[in-house]
């Protein structure tokens with residue numbers, strides 16, 4: 001049955017024509033899921049093998065994806081699809097385990113903090129149990145381990161440690177000998193995620209220096225400062241990796257630039273999309289969805305993905321923050337502004353990301 005769905009142009013066409021869906025799996029999966037959750041195609045099914053607490057508000061979920069999942073590089077993200085009160089929700093998280101673990105025993109981990117008011121994170125903490133099946137997308141993202149080996153500096157904050165854990169575990173297991181320093185900022189010592197794992201790493205991997213700073217445990221609170229960076233030997237030659245809350249990332253970028261460390265040596269991964277300051281007066285316009293033959297108007301800085309969903313279309317998407325490219329779509333005419341950079345597209349035909357593209361005047365897209 002699965003191969004029929006995959007190979008049948010008729011079903012693909014039917015899915016698109018009847019249900020306005022670019023990916024018929026988005027329509028058929030709920031039906032298949034009722035018969036056997038391991039049959040769904042839009043995501044790879046992943047069974048929850050175990051769940052354990054990291055801190056009072058952070059848990060690690062151990063997942064075993066079905067065999068067709070393609071694997072990942074340390075530091076990458078995945079989208080998950082999860083049903084909350086009968087509605088399929090998609091969210092993006094970093095993998096916190098190493099690819100070496102996945103190759104050894106077929107499991108991966110997601111380390112997830114409850115977000116205040118967060119529908120999916122709270123549901124996962126309160127209701128997800130071992131034995132359940134969730135959907136796992138293919139991995140994406142270019143937050144990568146230095147290659148060839150270079151001295152590295154990681155600056156992480158809170159749950160921004162998750163992709164860093166994956167990378168450090170991988171580097172430790174691959175005999176990474178260049179010096180690596182992690183400066184990890186948390187609110188209090190009780191908020192340190194994976195404390196045991198970090199201590200174990202430090203004791204078995206001589207190239208790494210781990211420093212944890214509990215910002216609220218001191219008076220005044222100790223945020224990242226010049227002094228922290230002064231204590232990193234040979235910092236000018238290090239490749240820098242940042243992951244954490246926006247305030248920490250902005251501060252780290254600023255301090256590193258001031259030391260002459262160029263943009264090309266600073267790599268960041270985000271919790272949420274940074275947004276450019278847009279002049280909303282000049283934004284919005286008539287949007288024509290070609291395949292669906294729908295015309296809608298938009299105002300302000302609404303992105304095409306939101307506009308399409310309000311028009312009851314169901315374009316494919318993943319992260320909704322410009323990282324995964326799952327929402328890429330052909331624009332046939334008109335100008336859009338990239339919400340992340342503030343840059344305008346050309347007026348002609350090109351591929352755009354619906355989740356970060358804001359119409360600036362009339363726009364036509366193949367959807």
Ligand code: FES
Pocket residue numbers: 316317318319320321322323324325326327328353354355356
């Ligand atoms: S949904 Fe990920 S880039 Fe648009």
